[in-house]
Amino acid sequence: MGTDPLFVQIKSHIEDMILSGRLAPDDQVPSSTQMVKFYQVNHLTVLKGMNMLVDEGIIYKRRGVGMFVCADALDRIRQARREGFVSAYVLPLVREARRLGISHAELLSTISHAEKEDTIHDNHATD
């Protein structure tokens, strides 16, 4: 993930804010200048990430005001992320487990254990 292009990372950060409920439908998304300052990433790069979110129906533009979260943004992000879940998370996990000599049973029990012990829950994590 760390090697994703910057505009993809910015897009993911905004999606994360929506997934965790910190940005709700019709909330205003931070302005591009705010994001340039925050991420210290070029304006064009920020716009590229935001334009992708517009194209995917996750945020929308109100002329002269700014960008806002679409009503069904959460569903769209979840759908898209589910499609990439195996390649982005499961495969790296399985590969690392293999490199470390972690058995199949051990891996499954580690996952169950982590699920129980994890105390961090985003607002939408259980709905």
Added chain:
Amino acid sequence: MTTTQQTETLPLATLNNVGVRFGKTVALDSVSTSIEPGLIYGLIGRNGAGKTTLLSLLASYRRPSTGSVHVQGDDPFEDAARMSLVHFVFARDVSDESDTVEETLKHCARYRKDFDIDLAMDLARRFGLDRKKSLSELSLGMQSAVSAVEGLASGAPLTLFDEVHHGMDAPSRNLFYNTILDQRAATGRTFVLSTHLVSEAAYLFDQVLILHNGSLLFDEPQDTLLERGTTVTGEAGAVEQFTADKTVIDNKRLGPTAAVMLYGVLSDQDRAAAEATGLECAPASLQDLFIHLTEPADSLTKGGTHEINPA
């Protein structure tokens, strides 16, 4: 092109094939560029590349030996209205100036009609400047801050900063960068920053101008420029094989791992081929590209030639 031309905004300033000579020295050699409104330009180049000379032309501080300079479509030289559109800020010697910070800024407000004195005084406070101190009493960093405030608050449509922020400490530079972004967002002003602090200021630049030995090596949007450089990392043999027919501008080895910087846009097939052999392709940073595109060719240890064709 012809039908869409009328909707395009006019450039704020243009350099048309300008050359500048000092005696036998060529400071600038047939440089052409166009400064578009609302953008932040990064002007980078090694010492003596011609950065200050280029800025002096835009600011009508000097005339070119050949070619022409236009500001809003016409020659700005000795045209007061056009000259006032451009504000050139550079570190100047203030060691015998007895005016205080406040007097200096108020003086600016008198001779520049768009100067925002409230913004200037607020910025002076945020830069930690004592407004009652005379300029000669200030440290070099604080003197730079005064120059920066003059430029940030000038309201000039085109503001040129020539390494002004170099003497400032890191928090002050951060305030300087943020204020440029705010000004651009609020007023659509255009900025050209000449700097050696490439890696820390790179995020500001929409358009990058790289000057090298008096010639403009690059003049393009930063993302387009960055696509020209890729660092390929992986097992040395595989890296060597992949990069054999490409232009190598840097070469690093760490045991069995090699990291090679390539010049030239990689095709999708190239990327797929690299990934298929377990190589990782990452975009080069502006600083890396700048370093390796402007260093003497003989400093390369191996790999392709150093012929760079920006066309």
